[in-house]
Amino acid sequence: MNPSEREALIVDGAIGFFAEYGFEGKTRDLAKRLGITQPLLYRYFPSKESLIERVYQEIYLQRWNSEWESLIPDRNRPLADRLTTFYRQYARAVYDFVWVRIFLYSGLKGVDINDRYLAIIKDKILVPVCRELRHEHGLPSMEKVPITSEELELVWGLHGMFFYRAVRHFAYGLPIAKNIDRAIENDVRIFVTGARAIHGSMLENADG
Amino acid sequence: MNPSEREALIVDGAIGFFAEYGFEGKTRDLAKRLGITQPLLYRYFPSKESLIERVYQEIYLQRWNSEWESLIPDRNRPLADRLTTFYRQYARAVYDFVWVRIFLYSGLKGVDINDRYLAIIKDKILVPVCRELRHEHGLPSMEKVPITSEELELVWGLHGMFFYRAVRHFAYGLPIAKNIDRAIENDVRIFVTGARAIHGSMLENADG
DNA sequence: ATAACTAATTATCAAATGATAAATAACGGC
DNA sequence: GCCGTTATTTATCATTTGATAATTAGTTAT
Structure with a gap:
């Protein structure tokens, strides 16, 4: 899958996931929900916190x-x-x-x-x-x-x-x-x- | 310290602690806040979840x-x-x-x-x-x-x-x-x- | 077809975390 | 003061968890 598409998919999934479980939700569970492996998240975001940061941006600015x-x-x-x-x-x-x-x-x-x-x-x-x-x-x-x-x-x-x-x-x-x-x-x-x-x-x- | 007194202290502390950090707050941090060691919590409550349950009771019923x-x-x-x-x-x-x-x-x-x-x-x-x-x-x-x-x-x-x-x-x-x-x-x-x-x-x- | 590139996975680490077992300190009754 | 009881601590376990390294698979250009 091409990177920007995959990234959007991750962010979208993360929004729904963190909305449901809170920001203490586990990266492995998020990955499972997305149908990908957990380390792949780290190819797109350097840390869990940076992914959360991105979720804020997406939610508030739009x-x-x-x-x-x-x-x-x-x-x-x-x-x-x-x-x-x-x-x-x-x-x-x-x-x-x-x-x-x-x-x-x-x-x-x-x-x-x-x-x-x-x-x-x-x-x-x-x-x-x-x-x-x-x-x-x-x-x-x-x-x-x-x-x-x-x-x-x-x-x-x-x-x-x-x-x-x-x-x-x-x-x-x-x-x-x-x-x-x-x-x-x-x-x-x-x-x-x-x-x-x-x-x-x-x-x-x-x-x- | 006598058990009922200690228990009340733990519950009180837990209320304030979970209110601040959410229920994902760590038992070690709670213990530190109470000035006791983390295993002592488990003498008064069999699990973290049971302590949380107790917090609900205290908060709602009173x-x-x-x-x-x-x-x-x-x-x-x-x-x-x-x-x-x-x-x-x-x-x-x-x-x-x-x-x-x-x-x-x-x-x-x-x-x-x-x-x-x-x-x-x-x-x-x-x-x-x-x-x-x-x-x-x-x-x-x-x-x-x-x-x-x-x-x-x-x-x-x-x-x-x-x-x-x-x-x-x-x-x-x-x-x-x-x-x-x-x-x-x-x-x-x-x-x-x-x-x-x-x-x-x-x-x-x-x-x- | 093959080389180069990169998306994605598998294997793994180190730290954190809930929980338990063993050891110690404190207290009360005699 | 000694002894049993119990409150508390120290040491430790097994998992979980965020993160990384090494490997594999898939795609594109020539």
């Missing part, structure tokens, strides 16, 4: 759509629409066995790539959503009144509704809503409606 | 308060109060490094104790919350119209806001709200307000 970053601030559309659209598309990217589990395993392991990834979520999605909520609710801009930890917590709440659904399903094997699109629509409606009711009072007695 | 099960249906108090009280108390029990991480590690590992635990969450808390919401919103009782997967998803949403906060903090090391009690109050207000807005329409076009 599933982010930079259009989302311009979708959130697009005031031509109602905010609820933008949020629903974003989370539905995001679901198509990350409501996935291997993604969710590798994200959890690597988080528990403390890999730095998670920090970078979550910083993107925060800076490119959550903070912009806060900005839109301020605008929506006629509250002072972030330049005038900086974002508070309580406000950020509010939007992490929406993200939590979304992400915990995946944890429930892919980590704990529980059933989730049959109609994901509708579930996401519900998440967003609850969030938008609820946020309207409390966002204002939040900024009055802010303590950071 | 942190459930059966009073919560009667708190949720107590119609003398406003539902929002009951929910806020429950989640604040629950936070005191489970917003904890070792609990959250062992819960995640064991979930990914597929240990059956998680199924049992989550079944309790569902049957003793979430379904009852649905029942209260039905009552609150003047909707038909669950005996007349059985709970739908969409409704259950709604209350899992609140749970997700709550639990993902812990994941963010203890798995990914991110900062969370300074004032946890207020954050929980916000979760509940968003949920109750939002649910009021969508719960009714949910039961009309229900498809299970």
Whole structure:
């Protein structure tokens, strides 16, 4: 088999394998799953750790759509629409066995790539959503009144509704809503409606 | 040292150790952390797996308060109060490094104790919350119209806001709200307000 | 067809790891 | 203080595991 093809096969197999067993999964078991011998892995990757590193790259870099970053601030559309659209598309990217589990395993392991990834979520999605909520609710801009930890917590709440659904399903094997699109629509409606009711009072007695 | 004391020390140490490194953590490292030799572990537990089993017992059984099960249906108090009280108390029990991480590690590992635990969450808390919401919103009782997967998803949403906060903090090391009690109050207000807005329409076009 | 190259396998190493056996240290009762 | 009991340690085993070296098999160019 030609090298680039074989390499892709190994990486693909490694993603599924580590997603299932965690990064302590044994190279021999991975090789068996791939139908190759264990030393062959070392012709393509100098060490197990370097293969794992490659798995991170593959998993994280491929599933982010930079259009989302311009979708959130697009005031031509109602905010609820933008949020629903974003989370539905995001679901198509990350409501996935291997993604969710590798994200959890690597988080528990403390890999730095998670920090970078979550910083993107925060800076490119959550903070912009806060900005839109301020605008929506006629509250002072972030330049005038900086974002508070309580406000950020509010939007992490929406993200939590979304992400915990995946944890429930892919980590704990529980059933989730049959109609994901509708579930996401519900998440967003609850969030938008609820946020309207409390966002204002939040900024009055802010303590950071 | 007397045996029961030593055993408790080992279990305690094991909880913290496995929470940090996962269940693939090495018995020698655990022993070192405890200031004892590795074979001594085997005088108290016949195998590593049995020690892990013991860790599960300790973690899960100790942190459930059966009073919560009667708190949720107590119609003398406003539902929002009951929910806020429950989640604040629950936070005191489970917003904890070792609990959250062992819960995640064991979930990914597929240990059956998680199924049992989550079944309790569902049957003793979430379904009852649905029942209260039905009552609150003047909707038909669950005996007349059985709970739908969409409704259950709604209350899992609140749970997700709550639990993902812990994941963010203890798995990914991110900062969370300074004032946890207020954050929980916000979760509940968003949920109750939002649910009021969508719960009714949910039961009309229900498809299970 | 054969040489050159390289993909892949077999054989193997050294360290790590769960577990056990034998030896030692500590403690309590008399 | 001596003796039996047991908590604990030292020494060690058998496997497992990541990694490497040597060998074989398969492909391509001439």
